[in-house]
Amino acid sequence: MNIAEFLTDSARRFPTRPAVSDLETGDTLTFKELHEKSMEMASFLEKEGVTRATRVGLHCPNSLAHLIAAFGVLYAKACLVPVADNLTDHEVQTILGEIEVEYCLAWASGRPVLENGATSSTQKTLGSNLEFRFYRYGEVPGPPGFEALNPAFIRFTSGTTGKSKGVVLAHEDTAARVEFSDQVLGLTEEDRILWILPLAYHFAVTIVAYVRAGAHILLCGDTLPRAVGEAIESHRPTILYASPIHVARLSRRKGKDPLSSLRLAVSTAAPITEKLVRDFEAGCGVPLAQAYGIIEAGLPCINTRGPEDPVFSVGKPVPGYEIALFSQDGDRVIGEGDGEIGIQSRGLFSAYYSPWTLRDQVLVDGWFRTGDIGRFDAQGALQLLGRKKTMIFVAGMKFFPEEVEDCLNSHPRVRESRVTAKTHPHLGEIPIAQVVLSLDAVEAEVIPELKRLCAERLSSFKMPAEMKVVEMLPKTGSGKILRRG
Amino acid sequence: MADGLPATSLTVADIAKSLTEFVNTEIMAKDHALGPTDELEAGGVDSMALLKVLLFVEQTHGFWIPDEDLTDEVIRTPTTLAGYIHGRLVEESGS
Numbered sequence: 001m002n003i004a005e006f007l008t009d010s011a012r013r014f015p016t017r018p019a020v021s022d023l024e025t026g027d028t029l030t031f032k033e034l035h036e037k038s039m040e041m042a043s044f045l046e047k048e049g050v051t052r053a054t055r056v057g058l059h060c061p062n063s064l065a066h067l068i069a070a071f072g073v074l075y076a077k078a079c080l081v082p083v084a085d086n087l088t089d090h091e092v093q094t095i096l097g098e099i100e101v102e103y104c105l106a107w108a109s110g111r112p113v114l115e116n117g118a119t120s121s122t123q124k125t126l127g128s129n130l131e132f133r134f135y136r137y138g139e140v141p142g143p144p145g146f147e148a149l150n151p152a153f154i155r156f157t158s159g160t161t162g163k164s165k166g167v168v169l170a171h172e173d174t175a176a177r178v179e180f181s182d183q184v185l186g187l188t189e190e191d192r193i194l195w196i197l198p199l200a201y202h203f204a205v206t207i208v209a210y211v212r213a214g215a216h217i218l219l220c221g222d223t224l225p226r227a228v229g230e231a232i233e234s235h236r237p238t239i240l241y242a243s244p245i246h247v248a249r250l251s252r253r254k255g256k257d258p259l260s261s262l263r264l265a266v267s268t269a270a271p272i273t274e275k276l277v278r279d280f281e282a283g284c285g286v287p288l289a290q291a292y293g294i295i296e297a298g299l300p301c302i303n304t305r306g307p308e309d310p311v312f313s314v315g316k317p318v319p320g321y322e323i324a325l326f327s328q329d330g331d332r333v334i335g336e337g338d339g340e341i342g343i344q345s346r347g348l349f350s351a352y353y354s355p356w357t358l359r360d361q362v363l364v365d366g367w368f369r370t371g372d373i374g375r376f377d378a379q380g381a382l383q384l385l386g387r388k389k390t391m392i393f394v395a396g397m398k399f400f401p402e403e404v405e406d407c408l409n410s411h412p413r414v415r416e417s418r419v420t421a422k423t424h425p426h427l428g429e430i431p432i433a434q435v436v437l438s439l440d441a442v443e444a445e446v447i448p449e450l451k452r453l454c455a456e457r458l459s460s461f462k463m464p465a466e467m468k469v470v471e472m473l474p475k476t477g478s479g480k481i482l483r484r485g
Numbered sequence: 486m487a488d489g490l491p492a493t494s495l496t497v498a499d500i501a502k503s504l505t506e507f508v509n510t511e512i513m514a515k516d517h518a519l520g521p522t523d524e525l526e527a528g529g530v531d532s533m534a535l536l537k538v539l540l541f542v543e544q545t546h547g548f549w550i551p552d553e554d555l556t557d558e559v560i561r562t563p564t565t566l567a568g569y570i571h572g573r574l575v576e577e578s579g580s
Binding site for chain 2: 086222223224225226245249252253394395397424425426427430448451452454455459460461463465
């Protein structure tokens with residue numbers, strides 16, 4: 001199967017209905033137009049040699065062009081590798097290398113870092129505002145068994161449970177996720193979704209689900225709450241999909257009418273607090289759904305805030321997902337009690353790309369262990385209590401502290417470093433760093449060098465807000481850097 | 486307070502300079518530096534990077550700029566943002 005067929009189907013059922021609008025430019029594509037332009041992109045790619053399971057990067061901001069290129073890649077049976085446009089050159093280069101990207105489509109005139117390692121590139125235009133740069137890096141066969149998985153996407157991210165990079169989603173995995181979550185969200189062609197998150201991180205399931213339902217996606221370029229509020233008032237969306245920081249900022253909007261057109265606001269991407277749920281629902285008059293999103297599994301739990309759903313919980317398991325809790329010894333926790341969340345589903349990922357690891361090698365007795373700790377309430381709704389592994393959440397973006405530590409440690413005068421999260425009232429958390437310098441280091445020289453190094457290599461949200469030189473780092477008994485407390 | 490100076494002795498140009506330096510060293514990669522009157526958004530400061538700028542303002546000047554004050558005019562360039570910050574500092578010093 002190919003999930004692009006969802007678009008073919010919607011183009012047949014709703015040819016003249018709007019599929020996606022860019023609120024900034026005022027441009028709209030109907031389902032028929034989105035389908036035709038995507039097919040045009042696919043035939044260009046096929047002529048270029050793109051074929052089944054070819055890894056094609058997509059470096060494109062939120063725009064109509066993004067959807068056309070993404071569906072074009074899928075229609076060409078290739079595997080889409082989103083390369084978010086807010087990444088640094090160093091991060092872009094890492095993705096292209098680790099995922100062995102063979103071709104890349106970029107917005108408009110492209111970006112210099114994409115030239116590195118390219119054998120050639122050309123311009124491709126599908127219309128006004130639909131200009132692309134196409135880069136060729138050379139064909140690489142990919143790991144054994146990759147093509148047989150029928151891969152649709154590779155999301156480059158640290159795996160939830162370890163050092164693995166690049167989560168491979170097959171067409172079948174994605175279709176299952178879309179089907180499952182739709183049973184709870186109940187999307188229809190009457191829905192209009194106000195979209196403010198980066199498409200590069202959410203295309204795989206969420207956008208595909210909207211297209212399948214025939215819903216209208218409204219891309220809101222400006223994510224400041226004033227603009228989002230105005231967009232809601234003038235475009236009357238039925239669904240808002242946002243991260244907790246957007247939710248928090250919207251709930252602080254003063255003297256505005258409730259966002260009455262919304263039937264649902266969904267908060268995802270980062271943990272939320274009970275207070276924020278209450279503030280938002282009281283201030284905006286709209287139920288705030290909370291979803292448990294995990295790249296390896298999709299959306300295994302959604303709390304749509306129905307009459308029986310608790311205020312603060314990610315809700316009951318979505319049909320299609322089995323969830324169980326496991327003790328530290330690996331035994332199943334039955335009844336009340338905390339444990340590590342394990343998931344079984346057809347919607348699970350298929351493999352990690354680097355190093356190449358098939359899903360079945362990752363599962364423990366058939367369960368995907370998430371590293372998250374949870375508890376079920378008496379009604380069977382899941383509450384998230386924390387993580388086994390330390391992850392830092394800055395304004396809805398998440399990353400592991402090790403990535404920032406690796407960057408700091410690459411400086412010759414840094415002996416070791418520790419990056420931790422500090423809570424911040426407006427951003428959720430901010431990363432702060434402690435560094436131990438070598439004896440010959442001059443602090444006044446090294447700190448500015450470290451800031452520059454981080455700015456070059458890391459996306460801005462990962463950059464430590466404070467850097468402190470310390471004599472030594474707190475360690476555990478076994479000599480590992482202490483992550484908590 | 487930056488450089489330990491009383492708030493109102495900072496000029497708009499001083500504040501714009503420190504904002505520009507912050508953006509250039511901690512947000513932008515080295516090869517495309519911004520000037521104090523360049524547009525932040527056109528220079529690549531996205532909404533996520535803008536939050537880092539707000540964090541810097543909080544750390545340097547002691548207040549968080551509320552969302553309702555983040556109009557397009559205020560956040561257009563380092564200098565327009567500096568104008569807003571200067572206004573707040575004058576207000577807070579009570580003069």
